[in-house]
Amino acid sequence: MDMRARPYRSVLYIPGSKERALEKARTLPVDAIIFDLEDAVAPAEKPAARDTLKTALAQGYGKRTTIVRINALDTEWGRADAEAAAQMNCDAILLPKVDGPEHLDALAQITGDTPLWAMMETPKGMLRAAEIAAHPKLAGMVMGTNDLAKELQSRFRPDRLPMMTGLGLCLLAAKAHGTVIVDGVYNAFKDDDGLRAECEQGRDMGTDGKTLIHPAQVEIANETFAPSQAEIDLAQRQIDAFEAAGKEGQAVAVVDGKIVENLHVATARETLAKAEAIAALSAE
Ligand SMILES: CC(C)(COP(=O)(O)OP(=O)(O)OC[C@H]1O[C@@H](n2cnc3c(N)ncnc32)[C@H](O)[C@@H]1OP(=O)(O)O)[C@@H](O)C(=O)NCCC(=O)NCCSC(=O)C[C@H](O)C(=O)O
């Protein structure tokens, strides 16, 4: 299956060193998993985490998309992580702190044909988002809003105003190049209302889903980023009305008092395709 056709409503980080969490993930209804070797793994545990992860991934994670996040190549662990990840049973490798396409070039020299994802979390990365999105090996972008806030010296706000320039630049780049884009994490993993509000904001803006840090966050992300039954019904009615109008020689239909043109039909078809992809993933 084309990586870009899969759903990414819920993308759960799991520390590569935590065997219990690696096991539990097989029971969770997540669309994708980021197996982390970077921030969630203590320095002393990093070498062993590579082996733990390789064994866990060899056992498989069903239809979930599997992505391994390595350490940056300019760290003492980066090269060994990249070499190890290239041998793992995963769908993609995620590189943190990508400043420009040359970082992806350097990784691709080690990892060969494996698709790459980029953490978008540095000011340079924001300013070069379009070049990063255009990289031939790039299949997805992940917003790193914690690192970005650190770099910007900004404060966390419920409306995420300080994030909007970076998020907007990355969204434009991802959409211009047909790349998946997943929103950053919500740190307060026991605050369901805050998480829901941030998911809604990310969905409204056009991100494909949310990165998560705890299983308790999965349900809200899955719900928010899936087309609702009302959206599915409307999409089908728009397609039907437009096709009926076409048979009458009309280029415009009206549904619920609103015009439906070919561009709205394209969106309606995307809604149905997303619902089908989610249903296919759930049917394990
Ligand atoms: C945040 C946590 C440290 C909390 O862990 P813990 O106290 O163990 O939580 P619970 O006791 O509530 O756990 C209940 C069960 O769920 C399992 N669990 C917990 N977390 C995960 C997980 N992420 N994936 C799968 N399973 C998980 C526990 O094992 C318990 O299982 P069981 O005993 O069988 O019931 C912890 O959640 C955690 O470590 N989360 C991940 C943190 C992480 O990955 N951070 C790095 C990514 S965020 C980032 O880097 C952002 C980005 O780069 C940026 O810049 O923004």
Ligand SMILES: [Mg+2]
């Ligand atoms: Mg980060």
